[in-house]
Amino acid sequence: MKEQSKEKLTGSIVRQRMEELAPPALAESWDNVGWQVGGDTVEVRAILVSLDVDQEVVEEAARHRATLIVAHHPILFRGLKRIDPTTYQGGMLRRLLCEDISVFAAHTNLDAVRGGVNDALAEVLGLVPTHPLQAVRGAPEGWGFGAVCEMDSVTTEEMVRRVVQALGVAQPRVTRGRGATPQHQRVALLGGSGASMIDDALRAGCTLYITGEVKYHEAQDAARAGLTLIEAGHFHSERPVLRRLVDWLAPLGVPIVESTQVTSPFEADWKEGVG
Incomplete structure (x- = not known):
């Protein structure tokens, strides 16, 4: 241009x-x-x-x-x-x-496009999205809300460290999934409010979900289903x-x-x- x-x-x-x-x-x-x-x-x-x-x-x-x-x-x-x-x-x-x-x-x-909110979040956290958590009807392939990222292996502690360093969050809120593995090979993320896509993260086979914020009862449900959450804050996850x-x-x-x-x-x- x-x-x-x-x-x-x-x-x-x-x-x-x-x-x-x-x-x-x-x-x-x-x-x-x-x-x-x-x-x-x-x-x-x-x-x-x-x-x-x-x-x-x-x-x-x-x-x-x-x-x-x-x-x-x-x-x-x-x-x-x-x-x-x-x-x-x-x-x-x-x-x-x-x-x-x-x-x-x-x-x-801007949440739904490639190169938007979730790709920007993934990039600063050193993650590479493979597909969205939720596709948008009529949008190009690979566009949608949230992202699923696959890797060899990463621990919860390592991802918390990345969130702190890359996003400037003093103390992310962590909810450990019941019986969850300490190593993660499939990570979901969604900038902003992420409670509505907890089920999408579980269906995608993710064991870790990084988002801005979720409510109390949704965090309980995620933990009981074995999904570990890292809440970075709405502002920091979208910035x-x-x-x-x-x-x-x-x-x-x-x-x-x-x-x-x-x-x-x-x-x-x-x-x-x-x-």
Whole structure:
């Protein structure tokens, strides 16, 4: 793709570039991907990429003079009936509009593609995906949610060490499967919330599942089924994709900045920072 630096970059060009990476048709039916604030006609002078959009991220975008935030998580999931600037969300939307900053989101469509969230997570952990945990109907072969990775052998302790070093997690939560082997040759992973694919990991013959987070009872069920879990945290398990987004958008010819904001609500993540 030719760089666009010699002419005005519009939102439509950025949207087309993002849809080439993460086609919106792959998004889950409940999801809200694409433009959240702004649209195809906006002028894009610099881009900030971030997992989330909160008031600190908006401030960061303003400092970098970014007129577009490309985010993983949408800021609008339900139809708005009122914007109250005295609320957190209303104040943030007001700031975005006043600063002339647009927002574009690629969420479950970025989860489902090759080169997306799960490939980025696998790469930093030194794993090589062979196929998805759950295929997406109508998508190219090898695309889907999560990933199954095969290797000669790796211990739970070694994978915990990789999670700590590669993702900057102080203390991943580990749930050891009942009667599980200490050596793993088939590992499942899913960035973000992974409880819904525990059964997929078991059906795939995995003995270790690395994900962002699962709930209490789902972790119990996984352990009883013999599946060991490593929870790296939602924020940390998805953050590796930001570097891929920076690289993907670089040919557009405007400054592309990776957010340094820790948008996780958990205090342990604030203390660790993003490393």
